[in-house]
């Protein structure tokens with residue numbers, strides 16, 4: 001049916017590649033392109049011969065629009081699945097515009113020198129994508145991604161008005177290291193050391209990092225400390241869910257993780273301000289990334305489960321409704337299936353599904369969209385089919 005160019009060859013990209021190869025009816029051909037071509041070749045070698053999907057590889061610096069355009073013109077993909085880093089969002093969108101190719105990513109743009117992610121830069125492409133007649137799907141991992149699809153599904157089937165959304169992202173996995181991050185350490189640490197925020201009555205309220213904590217009893221995982229964070233999907237859900245009054249995003253962290261992070265922060269290792277070291281400029285956070293375990297190496301060691309979901313409160317036919325929809329994913333089952341832990345798995349599977357929605361025409365319309373702006377039903381079916389089955393409850397515990 002179609003051809004996908006997958007940019008990036010890290011933890012998430014590896015899952016996208018495995019999942020596209022499981023869905024050869026939609027993905028006839030893929031090209032894996034990244035900065036380090038040997039990583040693309042290793043993925044190709046692992047899968048070739050076990051799938052009907054044809055696999056090519058290429059080297060590309062996705063910071064350079066001309067290199068991207070040349071690669072797109074050579075491979076002629078129907079869609080670009082961007083699973084490199086958020087810093088490349090705009091260069092890849094520019095290349096897609098020049099070549100009139102559909103686009104999908106899992107994380108919104110943030111400038112390299114400012115740890116502030118916002119949709120404004122990518123939403124600014126809306127008219128240009130409309131005029132070019134191409135589709136951009138933004139933030140199609142799990143969170144953002146499935147959390148937006150869950151919101152659209154709740155809105156479509158169970159609510160007249162959703163008043164409150166609490167997104168709860170819990171990872172009860174243990175990799176056995178004193179400290180490691182489950183996805184790109186630089187992106188992860190930038191996210192968790194930033195101020196928190198939540199949306200209430202039309203505006204965002206900023207909070208000190210990790211200053212709001214609750215305990216939530218998660219299905220199949222049990223009670224966990226959850227901390228309020230700023231997270232990118234709150235920005236689009238505040239705009240796209242009509243009548244919404246409050247949105248909060250919660251993530252679990254162990255005391256051990258937070259203690260390590262505090263020490264690293266206190267000694268300046270999480271800073272993104274360059275410093276002079278032995279005659280050259282280095283960014284402390286990038287150096288820290290270099291000494292931390294590679295997230296891709298956590299797969300074989302990580303045991304336990306993740307649970308990510310959304311708790312909705314609102315009304316239907318004048319009556320109050322509470323609804324909780326979530327997915328539970330087992331790190332070791334993911335590893336057995338695709339050789340990655342659940343964090344990469346829960347991001348890569350939705351990226352493949354989102355791309356298949358565009359390729360099959362179900363999510364094909366000109367412009368730049370967040371996932372909740374599309375029909376959630378075929379995506380929800382595909383989650384069940386491709387390894388992220390969801391469960392629902394109409395009597396969830398609520399978070400005060």
Ligand SMILES: NC(=O)c1ccc[n+]([C@@H]2O[C@H](COP(=O)([O-])OP(=O)(O)OC[C@H]3O[C@@H](n4cnc5c(N)ncnc54)[C@H](OP(=O)(O)O)[C@@H]3O)[C@@H](O)[C@H]2O)c1
Pocket residue numbers: 007008009010011012013033034035036039060061062063083084085086088106107139140141142143144145182183184187295296343346347
């Ligand atoms: N929405 C969600 O639920 C969610 C959850 C987790 C992660 N994410 C996002 O998923 C993305 C990938 O995460 P990850 O954990 O897979 O990261 P990762 O393991 O660090 O992989 C990133 C890949 O991008 C490549 N890359 C970096 N800069 C590049 C450039 N200029 N040109 C070409 N390739 C480049 C890297 O190449 P090298 O190998 O040469 O370094 C690497 O292969 C990130 O944007 C992250 O924010 C989203």
